Amino acid sequence: MDLAASPAERALAHAAEETGLTPSSRELPRLTRLVARALTPGADTISASEYERLVCDVRRKEWASQLMNATRRAGELWIGKADMLEAVSRMHDPRATPEALRRLLDDVVAERLRDLGDTPRDVLEAVQADLSDGGQFLSGGQVDRLAQTIARAFGIEDLGFEEELLAQERAKRDEEARIEARAEARRRRENERLKAWEDSLVPFAKVPSILHCSPREALRWIAENRLPVARRTPQPDGTELYEFDPAELKGLRHSLPEWRRASGLREREAEGANLGNRKVGNAVIARVAALDRYAAHFRTARSLKRRITLVTGPTNSGKSYTALNALAEAESGLALAPLRLLAHEFREALLLRGVPASLATGEERITMPGARHLAATVEMCPFHNPVDVAIIDEAQMLADPDRGAAWTAAIMGAPARHLFILGAPDCIPLVRRIAELCDDPLDEISLERKSPLRAASTSVKLRELAAGDAVIAFSRREVLDLRAELLTLGRRVAVVYGALSPEVRRAEAARFNDGDAEILVATDAIGMGLNLSIKRVVFSALRKFDGKQTRDLNVQEIKQIGGRAGRYGKHEDGVVAVLSEAGSPAHIRRMLAAPPEPILELRPLVQPDSDIVRAVAEEIETDSLYGVLSRIKRAVLRTDDPNYRLADMDQAFEIASALEGVEGLDLTQRWTYAMCPVDERDNGIIRLTHWAADHAAGRxxxxxxxxxxxxxxxxxxxxxxxxxxxxxxxxxxxxxxxxxxxxxxxxxxxxxxxxxxxxxxxxxxxxxxxxxxxxxxxxxxxxxxxxxxxxxxxxxxxxxxxxxxxxxxxxxx
Structure with a gap:
């Protein structure tokens, strides 16, 4: 033995000779360090059992890697890293063979599988659901292997269970294949129909010969909206190429004498007189959908003599106080909120004022007998039940590309004699435009913030955060990273982000407000709702990914989020700051002082509802939702329409496309599925199709x-x-x-x-x-x-x- 070696090296050499366990060159450095820590002062030997324990500690990482490679080669996707780490932690023999390690892993997996469900079938479904979270789907052979593993975990010896599971899985996959094949065939048929129609279109030069009129007459009738333009194609020089449906034109010939006699009729009267019962092209589809006359779609609201009061102001200006009082004093009323959580708060505010109120959100109903007031989310607005007073909150959402159409519908269609619209100052131009389209008188009230809001003079380091601070991040990962770092600094932290349910968000807010948590870490989900006693808002970043691109926060976002600081009655003022290296305090100061950014697009967003979908389906004689939405996207609203613009309907279109192969659902049911709130990133559309298939089959x-x-x-x-x-x-x-x-x-x-x-x-x-x-x-x-x-x-x-x-x-x- 080398007398110049360290005590740890001498102890290791002695133990290796005694046990016959010689470490590899890769293991030697770490094993030497562990032996050194295990030695008692002055000693240069270690017991054989302690040495074997240390060798196990060193080899566990390699054992886990071996198990990982073996399970991945076998396609056992349901075995995760946590299973392997648990298995190797149970191995205490440094001479472990791959077979022994595998037996331990099988024991760990069996325990976890038994924890997943009460029956083997429950477990199979749970495992597949967990895998689908990460976009992983099992082949038939993998399902067979998984079924065998589950059977062993439950102590099932016979193969009947496996055969039954495999038969069910094969039937499920066959059904999925049939659904996709039918969907593809129907989509192809609808696309061919649309293409055949488009190929039949003719340019303007052929219109006079088809109608037996002069070009000048044809131009005048186009300008008067009597001749429907089937398709407008933008040209490089900025003009548009007009095309017409010849069959549609021929059907209008009998109207020409009347048009020539009554060319002075108002446009709307002419449109109504000449629709008739003709089956025509895109222009008539547009008229049937009537999205270019969207306000008229809400007949109950148009029949009332409505008065609109627009109340605008920054966060913490008390916008809802006056409106809620008016709502509580009315004999009947409606309160519409952007979030389920806020709908609950509206209802609670009414109950505190002694007013019975029911609740309607997308996923729950609370009905109070005799109640004549309703709190609801905006998408649940009842359009056919007149009330005395209605409130619509957060009207700046009119500009939101995903949900703006719901605010358009609610403001245009709320059947209230007095409608209070609450929002940030940014919404003023859009609300004015909607009131004009509805021909409703509009009063405007502008409120100032109740407590002052100021920008901090310096940036803030994470360790300098104080009780009452809210740190704002822009992703779930950033929120949890900040939370973890603050916890290591010994701080008590609450979190709020979009993936949390309203109940959990409210509980976390309560922890922060009650002092159970010193610091709140949140996404911009706090920008709407939640009564939070925040002293200072601290931005962790001044850029965010908005679903399409990473961009700078705009003026309204900084004001809306920063305005949560300085709750009136709790703090004398509110402070808005930024974390060190995340941005400049001077930039925050400029943004808080800036006027609202001008809204360049004042046309409100609109989208069809079930009535419009059915009307278009009848017009083009199809029961295909995919075909209806294809035509709506193509036809119902010109891109240059002066009053409205079509909302983004991509997800509804994708769901409609996936549902084409599901037989047994009518058009209205398909439209309902297309409106269901699912997350595409979580395989939501695939899962929705499976649910719809079970529904259609009566399961x-x-x-x-x-x-x-x-x-x-x-x-x-x-x-x-x-x-x-x-x-x-x-x-x-x-x-x-x-x-x-x-x-x-x-x-x-x-x-x-x-x-x-x-x-x-x-x-x-x-x-x-x-x-x-x-x-x-x-x-x-x-x-x-x-x-x-x-x-x-x-x-x-x-x-x-x-x-x-x-x-x-x-x-x-």
């Missing part, structure tokens, strides 16, 4: 389960994100269950699963903060990193904590 659609819910303190980001995705699926399922209760009958189970996930997610966010605080107190105050030196007592136990012992159990629908 009840079971609600999504909760999946495996580990103890909150053990949950990582992967488990948290999976729970959030499952909650989103439950939102979509509950939305459909309100519209198709026979097909989606297990509503109580869905409500229970939603509540479990909400409680679990809340417990994860709360418990991890509590554990960090406990660890900090045990270590004592941190020094040198700017962390606070004061200690804080643990927060009181809440509802989520009382249920912690249940989270490890099997809970699902």
């Amino acid at each position: 009840p659609v079971p609600p999504p389960g909760t999946g495996r819910l580990p103890q909150p303190v053990q949950a990582g980001r992967e488990e948290l994100e999976r729970a959030e995705k499952r909650h989103k699926r439950l939102v979509a399922w509950r939305w459909l269950s309100l519209r198709f209760p026979e097909a989606y009958p297990a509503r109580d189970a869905a409500e229970s699963n939603s509540a479990m996930l909400n409680d679990w997610i809340e417990a994860v966010l709360r418990q991890q903060s509590r554990v960090r605080e406990h660890q900090r107190q045990e270590r004592g105050p941190r020094r040198g990193r700017g962390a606070p030196t004061r200690s804080a007592s643990p927060p009181p136990r809440g509802k989520a904590d009382s249920k912690r012992s249940n989270f490890g159990k099997k809970r699902r629908s």
Whole structure:
């Protein structure tokens, strides 16, 4: 033995000779360090058992890598990294063979699978759902292998279970293939129909000969909207090429004498007189859809003598106070909010004023007998029940490309004698334009902020954050990264971001307001709703990805989000700051002082509803929603229409396309599915098609389960994100269950699963903060990193904590 070697090297050499376990050159450096730590002072030997334990510690990473490679080669996608790490942690023999490691891994996987469901079939569905989260789908052979694994986990020896599962899986895949084949055939047929019609169009030069009129007469009738232009094609020189449907033109010949006699008729009268019952092209489709006369679509609202009061002002200016008082004093009323959470707050505000009120959101209903007031989300606006007073909140959403059309419909169609519209100053031009289109008188009230808002003079370091601060990030990942960093600094943190349910967001807001959490980390989801006692808003970035591109925050976004600082009655003023290296305080100051950015596009967004979809389908004689939406996108609203513009309908179009192969659903049912709130990034359209296929076949659609819910303190980001995705699926399922209760009958189970996930997610966010605080107190105050030196007592136990012992159990629908 080399006498110049260190004690650790001598101890390692001795133990290796005694046990016959010689480390590889890759293992030697780390093993030497571990032996050095294990040696007692002055010693240069280590026991054989301790040496073997240390060798196991060194080899576990390589063992996990071996298992990973083996499972991936075998296509066992349902075995994850956590399973492998758990398996190698149980191995205490440094001479472990691949077979021994695999046996341990099989034991770990079997335990997890048994935790996923009460029956093997439940487990199979849960595993496939978890894999689909990441866009992974099993082949027939992989399903066979998984079925065998599940059978062994449940101690099933016979092959009947596997054969039954495989038969069901093959039937499911065959049905999916038939659906896709039918969808492709129907899409091709509709596209061929549209192309044949387009190929039949003729240029203007042929119109006089078809109508037996002069070119001058034809031009005049086009200008008077008597001759429908089937298609307008922009040209490079800025002009448009007009094309016409010859069959449509021939059908108009009998009207020419009347047109020549009554050329002075007003445009609307001429349109109404000449529609008749003809089956014509795109121009008539546009008239049937009537999106260019959208305000007239809301007949109840147009029959009332409405008065609109527009109340604008920055955040914290008290816009809703006067409107809510007027609503509470009215005999009947309607309050429309942008979020389910805010609809609940409107209802609670009415109840506090002694006014019974019902609730209607996309996924829930609360009906109070005798109530003549309703709080609802904007998309749930009832257009046929007149009320005395209505409130529509957050009118600046009119410009939102995804939901703006819902605000257009609500403002134009709310059947209220007195309509209060609340919003940021940016919405004024759009609301004025809508009032003009509706021919409704408009009063305007402009409010000032109740407490001053100012920009901080310097940027802020993360360790300098104080109690009452809200840090704003622009992605879920950034929120959780900031939260983790603040927890390591010993801070108590609450979080709010879009993937959280309204219930969890409200619970996190309460933790912050009550002082249970010192700092709030949130996305711009706090820009609407949630009563938050924020002293200072601190931006972690001044750029965001808006779904299409990464861009600078605009004036309205900085004002809307920053305006959450300085809640009136709680703080004397509000402060808006930016984290160090994220931006300039001077830029914040300029943006807060800037006037509203001009809105260049004043045409409100519109989209069809079920009535319009049915009318167009009848006109073009099809029951294909794909065909109807194709024609609507092509025809119902000219790109140069002076009053309206068509909203983005890409997701509805994709859902309609996927549903083409599902037989047994009528047009209205398909349109309902196309409006369902699903997340394309979570395979939402594929899942929706499966649900629709079960619905059409008369099979009840079971609600999504909760999946495996580990103890909150053990949950990582992967488990948290999976729970959030499952909650989103439950939102979509509950939305459909309100519209198709026979097909989606297990509503109580869905409500229970939603509540479990909400409680679990809340417990994860709360418990991890509590554990960090406990660890900090045990270590004592941190020094040198700017962390606070004061200690804080643990927060009181809440509802989520009382249920912690249940989270490890099997809970699902």
